[in-house]
Amino acid sequence: xxxxxxxxxxxxxxxxxxxxxxxxxxxxxxxxxxxxxxxxxxxxxxxxxxxxxxxxxxxxxxxxxxxxxxxxxxxxxxxxxxxxxxxxxxxxxxxxxxxxxxxxxxxxxxxxxxxxxxxxxxxxxxxxxxxxxxxxxxxxxxxxxxxxxxxxxxxxxxxxxxxxxxxxxxxxxxxxxxxxxxxxxxxxxxxxxxxxxxxxxxxxxx
Amino acid sequence: xxxxxxxxxxxxxxxxxxxxxxxxxxxxxxxxxxxxxxxxxxxxxxxxxxxxxxxxxxxxxxxxxxxxxxxxxxxxxxxxxxxxxxxxxxxxxxxxxxxxxxxxxxxxxxxxxxxxxxxxxxxxxxxxxxxxxxxxxxxxxxxxxxxxxxxxxxxxxxxxxxxxxxxxxxxxxxxxxxxxxxxxxxxxxxxxxxxxxxxxxxxxxxxxxxxxxxxxxxxxxxxxxxxxxxxxxxxxxxxxxxxxxxxxxxxxxxxxxxxxxxxxxxx
Numbered sequence: 118x119x120x121x122x123x124x125x126x127x128x129x130x131x132x133x134x135x136x137x138x139x140x141x142x143x144x145x146x147x148x149x150x151x152x153x154x155x156x157x158x159x160x161x162x163x164x165x166x167x168x169x170x171x172x173x174x175x176x177x178x179x180x181x182x183x184x185x186x187x188x189x190x191x192x193x194x195x196x197x198x199x200x201x202x203x204x205x206x207x208x209x210x211x212x213x214x215x216x217x218x219x220x221x222x223x224x225x226x227x228x229x230x231x232x233x234x235x236x237x238x239x240x241x242x243x244x245x246x247x248x249x250x251x252x253x254x255x256x257x258x259x260x261x262x263x264x265x266x267x268x269x270x271x272x273x274x275x276x277x278x279x280x281x282x283x284x285x286x287x288x289x290x291x292x293x294x295x296x297x298x299x300x301x302x303x304x305x306x307x308x309x310x311x312x313x314x315x316x317x318x319x320x321x322x323x
Numbered sequence: 324x325x326x327x328x329x330x331x332x333x334x335x336x337x338x339x340x341x342x343x344x345x346x347x348x349x350x351x352x353x354x355x356x357x358x359x360x361x362x363x364x365x366x367x368x369x370x371x372x373x374x375x376x377x378x379x380x381x382x383x384x385x386x387x388x389x390x391x392x393x394x395x396x397x398x399x400x401x402x403x404x405x406x407x408x409x410x411x412x413x414x415x416x417x418x419x420x421x422x423x424x425x426x427x428x429x430x431x432x433x434x435x436x437x438x439x440x441x442x443x444x445x446x447x448x449x450x451x452x453x454x455x456x457x458x459x460x461x462x463x464x465x466x467x468x469x470x471x472x473x474x475x476x477x478x479x480x481x482x483x484x485x486x487x488x489x490x491x492x493x494x495x496x497x498x499x500x501x502x503x504x505x506x507x508x509x510x511x512x513x514x515x516x517x518x519x520x521x522x523x524x525x526x527x528x529x530x531x532x533x534x535x536x537x538x539x540x541x542x543x544x545x546x547x548x549x550x551x552x553x554x555x556x557x558x559x560x561x562x563x564x565x566x567x568x569x570x571x572x573x574x575x576x577x578x579x580x581x582x583x584x585x586x587x588x589x590x
Contacts, residue, residue: 121516140504140524142384166382204426208379208388211429213415215422237382241504241524242439248511250518263511272439275506279382297384299504301522 139277139300145322146284146294154284154293155323159228160185160194163309164202166237174203177236180309184234184282187314195226197233205233205285209292216290223287230293232284234317236309238276239299245269278302280309282317296320351462354558356566357442357469360546361476364534364571368405372571373492373537375418376411378429380436380501387528387560391500394561397585399496404572409492417490424486432533435477437501440529440549444471449575456580466565466575477547478533481540495537498567500530500560503549527551528560532567546570 146154163180176199185194197205201222204215212219223229248263277299284294296317377391392411399408418425450466453459484495504526511519529549535542548566550558561582568578 140526142386142502142526144386144389207381207426207429208377208383209385209392210376210378210388210411211426213376214419214425216419218422235382239382239504240437241506243506243508246507246509248509250511250513265509272441273437277504277506281382283385292385292389295385297386299524301506301524 139298141320142295142297143320144292144295145320148322150293151322154230157228158188158230158232158284159226160188161197161205161231161233162194162202163234163236164199164206165308166206166235174199174237176202177308180234180236183309183311183314184232187311187318188232193228195228195231202233205231206235206281206283212285212290212292219285219287219290226287229288230284230286232282234283234309234314235279235281237279238303239279240273241275241277241299242270242272243275244271276303280313280317282314282321284321294321294323351465353465353467354562354565355467355469355551356548356562357440357444357471357551358546358548358566358570359440359443359471359473359475360544360570361473362544364544364573367494367571370494371407371409371492372399372494372496372534373409373414373490374399374411374496375414375498377498377500378433380433380499381430383437383501387500387502390560391498391530391564393585394564394582395498397581398564398568398578400581403568403577404574406572408496409490414490418487421487428482428484428487431482432478432497433499434479436499436531437503437529438477438531438547439503440547441471442469442549442551444469449569450579455583456576458580460583464579466569466579468566468569473547476542476545477531478542478545480542482535482542484535484537484540490537492537494543495535496571497533497535498530498564499532500528500563502526502557503529525557527557528563530560530563530567532571534571544571 163177163184164174165177166174245268247266247268249266250263252259252261280298282296283292286293374395377388377395379385379388396410396412400410401408446467446469448465449468450464453463455464504524506522506524508522510517527550532546533542534544546567548563550562565575565578565582569575
């Protein structure tokens with residue numbers, strides 16, 4: 118009985134240690150542009166979007182403040198509407214089509230580069246395997262392997278927390294840096310932490 | 324000979340076979356795709372198709388769109404199988420004149436995405452050759468498709484293109500590349516006793532392509548294309564674009580040749 122409990126405890130331990138996987142994608146800022154970006158950067162804020170298709174997004178004051186605290190030393194925070202923030206967080210094509218709008222925004226805020234972010238959920242697929250381990254003894258050699266058995270498969274259901282920090286060149290209407298992260302946890306109750314923001318800035322090569 | 328004496332002969336044969344398999348495996352570029360289409364593509368020969376720049380799913384990663392854009396511009400340049408394509412680059416100026424309408428259109432199209440594409444259907448080899456469009460290449464290229472029909476539609480049945488500035492073409496091709504993230508949770512057991520558990524997150528590019536008749540705004544075809552992911556190295560997004568080009572035109576050599584000419588430096 119004690120041995121079984123010990124095995125279960127070991128199992129829980131390893132799951133805690135190795136179960137922290139999450140997805141990270143980064144587009145680092147070009148090193149030649151880095152100094153220029155740092156000199157002429159405005160903080161736009163962080164948008165909360167619960168699902169990919171949700172159009173009702175709102176600016177998160179808490180997360181925006183965290184972003185500002187991480188960046189603030191020489192830069193300024195600008196007031197952007199949620200529509201403007203949503204445009205800045207749309208795709209590269211959508212940004213490129215709105216070239217004139219972004220140039221007008223640049224003239225209004227007086228900065229060429231703007232840093233914005235997004236927090237919310239992203240659907241992922243979840244597959245559970247049961248790997249049945251076995252060992253074969255071949256004289257002095259032992260070959261250990263496992264037979265994977267798929268136990269369950271769920272798609273577009275498990276909405277995980279997602280964090281985006283992005284730097285946009287308003288003059289060129291293009292994304293010059295993006296840190297994209299999908300966490301292992303569900304979205305509810307999760308907002309950006311200062312650690313996540315500083316990690317994202319590291320990924321951006323800031 | 325010395326080695327043959329040293330090792331068992333059967334072991335040497337096995338090793339040689341492994342090396343041959345390894346070398347032949349490395350010498351080919353495999354594109355394994357699975358597709359689901361709503362119906363067969365209409366006859367497009369002699370028609371003009373305006374290819375819109377790739378759209379991004381709201382809240383999705385923008386990098387995949389950035390990677391897809393140059394390939395779309397390369398593949399859909401000029402004619403393929405008698406179909407005249409207009410590149411996204413050539414449409415940019417006219418699309419930029421109505422940015423709000425374009426954003427609305429983009430939102431409508433991407434609303435139901437991302438969506439997982441089930442791997443199903445029989446696998447068939449569409450292309451397997453070292454010669455692409457009459458040119459001998461250093462390695463062979465293999466395109467395998469697992470195709471299935473679907474009734475589920477992911478993009479709107481009709482779109483209003485009158486809001487967008489006049490584009491002179493018969494059809495409009497919309498593309499939405501996105502990443503599908505899969506969380507694999509594994510429990511290693513000895514019999515029924517779990518001894519370890521761990522999770523990994525893998526990502527694979529997929530895409531939805533839709534063809535609309537410009538005049539009526541009616542959707543005439545939709546295809547969903549996905550790639551198989553092995554380990555932590557996802558297939559390049561260019562594979563799904565080549566798959567889309569094949570499904571629309573029925574030709575893989577011309578699109579493949581265009582991407583290879585773009586990648587490989589001219590000698």
